[in-house]
Amino acid sequence: MFELTGKYEKISRQSLKIISQIAYDVSGIILSEKKEDLIFSRLNKRLRENKLSSFEEYCIFIQSNPDERLQMIASLTTNVTAFYRERHHFQYLSKLIKNKFIDRIKDGEELRIWSAACSSGEEAYSAAMTVSDVLIPLAVAKIKILGTDIDNGMLGRSREGVYSIEEKNSIPLEIFNKFCIEKENQFTFKKDILEKLRFKSLNLIAEWPFESKFHAIFCRNVAIYFDKMTREKLWLRLAQRLHVGGELYIGHSERISNPDMLSLRPFGLNSYKKVK
Ligand SMILES: C[S@@+](CC[C@H](N)C(=O)[O-])C[C@H]1O[C@@H](n2cnc3c(N)ncnc32)[C@H](O)[C@@H]1O
Known part of the structure; x- marks a missing residue:
């Protein structure tokens, strides 16, 4: 377990593993261990929106909810782009x-x-x-x-x-x-x-x-x-x-x-x- 600031204060190794595995299976995206802070901060909002009180609950929720899995991927990926990027x-x-x-x-x-x-x-x-x-x-x-x-x-x-x-x-x-x-x-x-x-x-x-x-x-x-x-x-x-x-x-x-x-x-x- 490690602690971070925010409304939900803990995310277990097990929850991180489940989230990373689902992200990989659904979208191919690799979330390395270094992404712990990012996962925590980006998914905090998903917990709030779904009125869940822990990452453990969130892990159970996403396993049976394909729409939320896509929302999770959207929260974890970057959408940075620009007109004529790499001109x-x-x-x-x-x-x-x-x-x-x-x-x-x-x-x-x-x-x-x-x-x-x-x-x-x-x-x-x-x-x-x-x-x-x-x-x-x-x-x-x-x-x-x-x-x-x-x-x-x-x-x-x-x-x-x-x-x-x-x-x-x-x-x-x-x-x-x-x-x-x-x-x-x-x-x-x-x-x-x-x-x-x-x-x-x-x-x-x-x-x-x-x-x-x-x-x-x-x-x-x-x-x-x-x-x-x-x-x-x-x-x-x-x-x-x-x-x-x-x-x-x-x-x-x-x-x-x-x-x-x-x-x-x-x-x-x-x-x-x-x-x-
Ligand atoms: C950084 S943006 C790239 C935008 C644009 N191609 C550019 O280079 O400016 C990455 C995009 O990849 C999308 N993405 C991530 N995984 C994907 C997948 N498995 N299939 C389709 N799109 C995906 C994300 O939703 C995000 O919009």
């Missing part, structure tokens, strides 16, 4: 469309991009603005951007598509002027952008209920929370969902150790091209 990936995406796929899109192929683990949606909207900017002359281009996450609260915010004006600074000004609409202290997107996006609940370590292939996949800053086995399986499944010539963008502290075996060729920063 080079959006430059690669723009080049990919111009240099590789534009003729196929002109001929009617639907352009499909996936923001896997999209959090509050900034990555998906940045991708939508990037490709729309390239494809503006092709008024009829069909563009579909899919944003997915395990956290339903974040998906709600993504679908709403309304952001605080402070986030405007992350968007290049000419892009903002072309695709965004400012209202009071917030902004949203023009209809043309909004209608290209769909946000769906998806657990990356579970079944994916779609067969489609994508021209580009963003899967950034989520695999970092998984163990090696879960990460490698994820890279393989993502590689299988890319069109030949398509690109996978991963987070700045992530790396694919065996890209050849997945028919991926590394290039630039944290980026991989599907070669066959």
Whole structure:
């Protein structure tokens, strides 16, 4: 047992073990021993909301309550994101469309991009603005951007598509002027952008209920929370969902150790091209 300040003063090793195991089984997230303080402080609120008086009670509660398990995962994960985060990936995406796929899109192929683990949606909207900017002359281009996450609260915010004006600074000004609409202290997107996006609940370590292939996949800053086995399986499944010539963008502290075996060729920063 160890003690921490707060309303609930104790969390036993046993409760920590149960919580970590459930987090791993449900989402693939590894909670190391070092995360004790984080688990305690983030889950305190879940105990209060469920009117439970101890972590032992909470452990019993989550075992029979799938919704609360998802709430628990949401409380334990970070949702930090930003428009045009790791900007080079959006430059690669723009080049990919111009240099590789534009003729196929002109001929009617639907352009499909996936923001896997999209959090509050900034990555998906940045991708939508990037490709729309390239494809503006092709008024009829069909563009579909899919944003997915395990956290339903974040998906709600993504679908709403309304952001605080402070986030405007992350968007290049000419892009903002072309695709965004400012209202009071917030902004949203023009209809043309909004209608290209769909946000769906998806657990990356579970079944994916779609067969489609994508021209580009963003899967950034989520695999970092998984163990090696879960990460490698994820890279393989993502590689299988890319069109030949398509690109996978991963987070700045992530790396694919065996890209050849997945028919991926590394290039630039944290980026991989599907070669066959
Ligand atoms: C740090 S955010 C990354 C957001 C964005 N990709 C970026 O790089 O800016 C991590 C996201 O991963 C999501 N996540 C964690 N485990 C997941 C899982 N098993 N399946 C799907 N999403 C997951 C979290 O809900 C969170 O929104």
